[in-house]
Amino acid sequence: MTGKLNRGVAIVGAGMTQFGAFPGKATRDLFVEAFREMSESVDKGFDPNQIEAVYIGNYSSDLFEGQGHTAPFMTDHVGLTPRPATRCEDACASGSAALRSGLLAIASGMYDMVLVGGIEKMTDLPTERVTDTLATASDALYDVPAGFTFPGLYASIATAYMDRYGATPESFMKVGLKNHNHGSLNPKAQFGQTIASIMERQKKSAEKKGRPIPTWADEMEFLHDDRANLVIAWPMRLYDCSPVSDGAAAILLVAEDLAKNFSDNPIYIIGSGQASEATLRYRSDLTTLSSVRIAAQKAYEMAGVKPADIKVTEVHDCFTIAEIIATEDLGFFKPGQGYEAAEEGVTSRLGPRPINSSGGLKSKGHPVGASGAGQVVEIWKQLRGEAGERQLPGDNLNLGLTHNVGGTGETAIIHIYERR
Ligand code: COA
Numbered sequence: 001m002t003g004k005l006n007r008g009v010a011i012v013g014a015g016m017t018q019f020g021a022f023p024g025k026a027t028r029d030l031f032v033e034a035f036r037e038m039s040e041s042v043d044k045g046f047d048p049n050q051i052e053a054v055y056i057g058n059y060s061s062d063l064f065e066g067q068g069h070t071a072p073f074m075t076d077h078v079g080l081t082p083r084p085a086t087r088c089e090d091a092c093a094s095g096s097a098a099l100r101s102g103l104l105a106i107a108s109g110m111y112d113m114v115l116v117g118g119i120e121k122m123t124d125l126p127t128e129r130v131t132d133t134l135a136t137a138s139d140a141l142y143d144v145p146a147g148f149t150f151p152g153l154y155a156s157i158a159t160a161y162m163d164r165y166g167a168t169p170e171s172f173m174k175v176g177l178k179n180h181n182h183g184s185l186n187p188k189a190q191f192g193q194t195i196a197s198i199m200e201r202q203k204k205s206a207e208k209k210g211r212p213i214p215t216w217a218d219e220m221e222f223l224h225d226d227r228a229n230l231v232i233a234w235p236m237r238l239y240d241c242s243p244v245s246d247g248a249a250a251i252l253l254v255a256e257d258l259a260k261n262f263s264d265n266p267i268y269i270i271g272s273g274q275a276s277e278a279t280l281r282y283r284s285d286l287t288t289l290s291s292v293r294i295a296a297q298k299a300y301e302m303a304g305v306k307p308a309d310i311k312v313t314e315v316h317d318c319f320t321i322a323e324i325i326a327t328e329d330l331g332f333f334k335p336g337q338g339y340e341a342a343e344e345g346v347t348s349r350l351g352p353r354p355i356n357s358s359g360g361l362k363s364k365g366h367p368v369g370a371s372g373a374g375q376v377v378e379i380w381k382q383l384r385g386e387a388g389e390r391q392l393p394g395d396n397l398n399l400g401l402t403h404n405v406g407g408t409g410e411t412a413i414i415h416i417y418e419r420r
Helices: 027-041 061-065 070-077 094-107 127-135 150-165 169-183 195-208 219-224 256-261 290-303 320-329 338-343 360-364 368-384
Strands: 009-016 053-058 085-088 113-121 231-233 246-255 267-276 312-314 399-406 411-419
Touching: 009 027, 009 094, 009 256, 009 368, 027 070, 027 113, 027 246, 053 070, 053 094, 053 368, 061 113, 061 127, 070 085, 070 113, 085 094, 094 113, 094 246, 094 267, 094 368, 094 399, 094 411, 113 368, 127 150, 150 231, 150 320, 169 195, 169 219, 169 320, 169 338, 169 360, 195 219, 246 256, 246 368, 267 290, 267 368, 290 320, 290 399, 290 411, 312 368, 320 338, 320 360, 320 399, 368 399, 368 411
Parallel strands: 053 085, 053 113, 312 399
Antiparallel strands: 009 246, 009 267, 113 246, 267 411, 399 411
16 A cells, blocks of 8 residues: 555754764753754744654663653753653664654644654763664674674675675775765764875874874775774775764654745655565575665655656665665665666766765764754755755755665665655
């Protein structure tokens, strides 16, 4: 059955914090910042008292910060109690799960205005404990006892993809290189530097410390250097991995018929698809995520558009291989051709199929519960022509898509957005 929304829904405000490491700030501080930026982005202003319900994506404040039951606390900190406040958890897809919950709540006719957000604060824990905490989103019965971590799980997907299609570690490096180039134009990015500038910084640092100055001729030589680009879980190296991050994002949804009261340029959510899938051990093919294919098909059908129509896309590049597979599962490229497209620059900002203009999770950062909501902020800015230096060219940017995955695809949530 193809789902249809009983009532259209529009985004009239969107904001986010910078993603990064913020030792002095708690999740609630970050959420307040994101809420403020969102409020300022509403063109014609709004009265927060009009917000009727709050949905917050959060993976695990319990384990990261010792704080469960986060939604009412966030709601209190932005002055919105006693509104109903619900936490949405679908691992790294939690932000999109919150968006979908808000969308369905308005489409059902229950509410006219809803606040949606995403939050996560990961950097209070050392990396080993972050790795263990994230691993609770994989299968605790099978994956974890077998020694898998998330870099390890995606490394398995990467080796299966290389084996089947002939991609090489360089194919993945090209994705990281591109996303750092994009992120260098995004003031909200955690690692907002090109690989070239990171190389130069490391050369200068070596010189200052009186150490031998590295002689990398170019970015690819840097990325092949085992000391500069550590192997995390072969073939995934440091610059193939999203970082450990803190951050928050907030989005204001209203019923379509009310949108023009708040903005002359609302962005409409015209497609939404979600699907689930068994853990890796049950899959016959590691090179594709059936959940993404199914969720994407549902979203395209609801929106009445085809993959070729989409102009702006944010995909869940928690690891570089994930971006390549996403571009195939979304129908942008045939199976096995996504890596060639990445190598040839097709997916770069100025290429014919730009992917992750924000820098993606790789460069912008991946505060897991906030990442899906952060993707929406990028689409909102790009479709409205407000993305600054990284604004995609063209005067026909009318359709955007977000692809947000939980675990290794056990959850997939796709949304399609339209500027009219
Ligand atoms: N990309 C690029 N640089 C990174 C980075 C990343 N992902 N993570 C850390 N760095 C940099 C740091 O800025 C630091 O640089 P500096 O020495 O110039 O200051 C250096 O690498 C070491 O940082 P550190 O925090 O000690 O790294 P780490 O070894 O503890 O962590 C990873 C690196 C890759 C293991 C960690 O980022 C990670 O686990 N990422 C995956 C997260 C994940 O699984 N998310 C869920 C996905 S489903």
